[in-house]
Amino acid sequence: MPDQTDHAGTAALSICEALLLAMNDRKLLPEHEIVGVLRDAAASHENAVGTELETEKHRAVADLINAIIAGGNSVRRL
Incomplete structure (x- = not known):
């Protein structure tokens, strides 16, 4: 069963994606x-140091951000 942290992370991701879409739609x-913002975020997690478990979590976050970039979820591509 997902814990409260999972729900907070999912909510934060949805809010951030909506903000990125709105900024693009409004031509801000x-x-x-x-895409550069997303790449910077992924790079931060790819370069994070810590314990093996912490590094694994950062890698998973970077993989998710890179999947968002590849899928075009945060920009409306024609």
Whole structure:
């Protein structure tokens, strides 16, 4: 059963994706800058150091962000 942290993470992801879409729709940030923000976030987790468990969690986060980039979830691509 998912715990409260899972729900908070899912909510945060949904909110962030909605904000990125809104910023792109309102032409506040172009697609390449939104993708850049996501790449920076992924890189932060890819380069994180810590225990083996912490590193594994960061890697999973980076993989999720990279999947979002690949899937185009946070930008409306034509």
